[in-house]
């Protein structure tokens with residue numbers, strides 16, 4: 001489609017941009033997902049409880065920055081789980097427990113690097129603070145300070161003449177944000193307590209670019225925002241689950257894990273027990289016979305599918321040599337099915353067929369991604385979930401540029417394509 005043919009009056013990304021802006025941390029993303037599910041009648045179930053009553057048909061569990069949600073068409077033993085998985089976390093700078101430092105009149109914040117950030121992308125941005133604090137009684141409170149509080153200032157070119165040949169940033173020394181000057185700040189904890197009007201006992205807080213998500217391009221075909229990896233997939237799955245109508249016997253399940261960017265090994269990560277436990281409780285809630293739970297669940301898992309959704313690398317026009325040209329996705333041409341024979345992606349021929357058939361039935365275009373043999377590829381929750389549950393799994397994702405930058409870029413149409421593919425997977429016709 002040429003520039004002049006494209007319809008630039010309709011913006012399909014408005015609701016996704018609202019989701020991105022409402023989700024500055026994994027905790028906010030989980031809360032926003034729960035809010036959207038509850039708006040259509042989904043019932044919150046405690047992490048240690050079995051769903052009862054209406055929650056058997058439509059319910060969700062939120063634990064910290066993770067969500068498991070389900071929609072079930074009917075009572076009776078589950079025959080198959082149709083699972084869509086994604087992750088709520090994004091690489092970034094997280095505040096240390098004792099962040100205060102002062103150097104030559106500059107007040108600095110101590111940070112730990114979370115995941116595989118692009119170091120340079122955090123330079124010279126106006127940064128706010130978001131995450132959660134826990135009070136003395138152990139209650140969690142979301143924190144979202146969306147105004148310029150801090151900045152990681154880049155060294156001037158005059159003081160590093162070689163910077164444009166090779167920018168070297170030491171993650172310990174060079175990524176410390178400045179956030180105040182002068183002699184009299186009382187420290188971050190006191191400042192925060194005043195700002196949020198409660199005394200934090202502990203916190204899990206990160207810095208974020210205060211710039212909201214925007215539509216970009218002369219033809220308004222692109223979307224720029226922080227955290228596109230992987231909130232795009234979280235949005236697509238949530239929006240599809242809201243209107244899911246699974247077949248009798250099938251249970252539509254969405255799992256949004258935290259900690260994917262740091263290896264998934266945590267209580268709320270894909271390597272933890274969260275999904276398996278919730279599936280067991282959903283199965284038990286559908287059965288009268290407690291003794292039949294594990295056999296019923298094992299049988300259902302053997303027939304199940306997991307679609308692991310995480311963004312893919314779109315072909316970069318300035319770095320064509322980094323891509324395997326027959327398997328390099330384009331933006332706005334549909335989700336990519338990600339294949340890696342060494343099982344960095346879990347895709348099998350059977351799982352890929354199930355996903356692409358769902359795409360075809362919904363008129364969703366799809367593409368294929370593989371990496372070059374001389375370029376190691378990332379991983380996803382797909383192989384981890386497949387290994388834990390023994391479920392046939394396909395890795396898919398929206399193509400994007402600038403992955404793991406503080407500000408990423410994707411097409412405005414691909415998230416909608418992904419949502420429609422999930423809708424087809426979770427539909428009874």
Ligand code: ZN
Pocket residue numbers: 087229230260310311
């Ligand atoms: Zn990701």
